[in-house]
Amino acid sequence: MAVAGALIYSTEIDKNGFKNGLNSLENSVNSTGTKIKNIVAALGIDKIISTAFGILNNSIDGAISRLDTLNNYPKVMSNLGISSEDAQKSISKMSDKLSGLPTTLDAGAQAVQRFTSANKDVNKSTDYFLAFNNALLAGGASAEIQANALEQLSQMYAVGTVDAQAWRSVLTAMPAQLQQVATYMGYTSTAVGGDLYTALQKGKVSMEDLMQAMVKLNTEGANGFQTFEQQARNSTSGIATSITVAKTQIVKGVADIINSFDQFLKDEGLGGIGEIVSNIGKKSKEVLDLIANNLPGILSSVKELIPYIKSASIIWASWKVGTTVQNIITGFQKAKLTLALYTMETGRSKYCTRTI
Numbered sequence: 001m002a003v004a005g006a007l008i009y010s011t012e013i014d015k016n017g018f019k020n021g022l023n024s025l026e027n028s029v030n031s032t033g034t035k036i037k038n039i040v041a042a043l044g045i046d047k048i049i050s051t052a053f054g055i056l057n058n059s060i061d062g063a064i065s066r067l068d069t070l071n072n073y074p075k076v077m078s079n080l081g082i083s084s085e086d087a088q089k090s091i092s093k094m095s096d097k098l099s100g101l102p103t104t105l106d107a108g109a110q111a112v113q114r115f116t117s118a119n120k121d122v123n124k125s126t127d128y129f130l131a132f133n134n135a136l137l138a139g140g141a142s143a144e145i146q147a148n149a150l151e152q153l154s155q156m157y158a159v160g161t162v163d164a165q166a167w168r169s170v171l172t173a174m175p176a177q178l179q180q181v182a183t184y185m186g187y188t189s190t191a192v193g194g195d196l197y198t199a200l201q202k203g204k205v206s207m208e209d210l211m212q213a214m215v216k217l218n219t220e221g222a223n224g225f226q227t228f229e230q231q232a233r234n235s236t237s238g239i240a241t242s243i244t245v246a247k248t249q250i251v252k253g254v255a256d257i258i259n260s261f262d263q264f265l266k267d268e269g270l271g272g273i274g275e276i277v278s279n280i281g282k283k284s285k286e287v288l289d290l291i292a293n294n295l296p297g298i299l300s301s302v303k304e305l306i307p308y309i310k311s312a313s314i315i316w317a318s319w320k321v322g323t324t325v326q327n328i329i330t331g332f333q334k335a336k337l338t339l340a341l342y343t344m345e346t347g348r349s350k351y352c353t354r355t356i
Contacts, residue, residue, distance in 0.1 A: 059247065059250045059251045059254045060254065062104070062247070062251035062254075063251050063254035063257075063258055064258065065106055066104070066105050066106065066251055067258060067262075069091075069105055069106050069109050070091060070095075070105070073087055073090075073091045073109050074087040074088055074091070076109075076113060077090070077113070077116065077122055080113070080116050080117060080120065080122075081120060082116065082120075082122045086122050086123060087122060089123070090112060090122045090123065090125075090126045091105075091109065093126055093130075094108040094109070094112070094126060094129070094130070097130050097229075098130075098133075098248075099249075100233065100249070101133075101137060101232065101233070101236060101248070102137070102143075102236060102244040102248060103133055103137070103248075104248060104251075107147075108129055108130075108133070111129045111133070111150055111154065112125045112126050112129050114154040114158070115128050115129060115154065115157060117158070118157055118158040119208075127215045127218075128157075128211045128214070128215065130218065130229075131211070131214040131215045131217070131218035131219075131228060132150065132153060132211075132214055133150070133232075134218050134227075134228035134229045134231065134232035135174045135177040135178075135181075135214060135217075135218070135228045135231075135232075136149060136150065136173055136174055136177075137231075137232035137235055137236055138174065138176075138177050138228055138231035138232045138234075138235045139173050139174030139175065139176065139177055139235075140235050141172065141173045141174070145169075145172060145173050146173050148169050148173070149169045149170045149172070149173035149174070152165075152166035152167075152169040152170060153166070153170055156207060157207045157211065160206070160207055161200065161201060161203070161207070162197060162200045162201050162207075164192045167192055167197060168192060171190055171191070171192075175190070177217075177228060177231070178190045180217060180222070180223070180225050181196075181210070181213050181214055181217060182194075182195075182196040183222075183223055184213055184216070184217060184222045184223065185205065185209070185210075185213050187199065214228070258273070261273070
């Protein structure tokens with residue numbers, strides 16, 4: 001007799017392998033992410049990224065200052081007898097030549113102003129500043145030493161002769177570049193008391209001659225050396241300097257954006273950013289003046305409420321004191337009752353039969 005049989009197939013999928021695969025993949029991703037994070041932290045990349053965003057965030061003030069310099073420079077130079085056209089050429093040339101360098105346009109404008117106040121020639125002063133600034137950058141000294149050297153040279157140029165302390169400041173900031181200038185001019189020593197210094201001190205060589213030599217070396221070079229401009233760009237490729245250059249470039253870019261927006265507002269008859277901010281300031285002052293004028297009346301009304309406030313304070317204080325005293329009495333009574341019950345229980349006190 002045949003017995004009918006049946007074949008049963010299990011259609012349930014074994015998911016364990018799939019789940020294990022997913023878990024393994026997740027663990028691998030998490031592990032890789034952790035490793036990448038550790039590598040980024042170890043290399044300081046996270047700090048670099050944070051610094052970049054910080055630079056962008058802090059560039060607004062610098063951008064506004066740059067715009068103010070661009071707009072005010074012709075006005076300032078007009079006080080020295082410089083035409084608007086020459087002043088505009090000067091600031092445009094500085095903006096172009098300082099691009100990619102850590103020197104700000106503000107610093108350049110101030111330096112050119114000092115030179116121009118002595119020689120009344122903004123074009124020549126612009127070349128003097130650019131040449132000396134490139135020589136300073138090529139020297140690789142700190143920003144503080146460079147700024148001091150520029151100030152000292154400006155002062156020596158203004159008085160027309162050298163000073164030992166000021167000369168040492170320049171020599172400290174750019175020893176190799178000053179030696180190149182001396183060699184180009186036919187001298188051998190740049191030290192205080194050396195032949196170049198002595199020639200300047202005795203008037204055999206003028207400060208004008210010295211600056212003209214720097215301009216020549218800045219644009220053409222000499223004796224097999226690169227120009228000061230090339231030396232400056234070669235010497236400003238380090239990480240720290242690159243960050244400073246990045247700040248300057250970002251400031252320049254943000255300034256261009258602000259300037260475009262400002263021009264748009266002016267074209268639309270809204271008066272530009274400066275006028276809008278000024279109007280906001282005026283309206284704010286009007287509101288504050290209105291508050292100040294009405295403040296005495298408000299204070300007078302508050303003064304009339306002081307007696308009621310005092311009375312309310314006394315009532316509240318009295319209630320608070322009364323509540324506190326009542327709580328103390330209640331607590332004392334509870335303590336006394338507890339003591340009486342205890343003595344009644346033990347029979348060791350004469351107070352055990354007293355009524356509380």
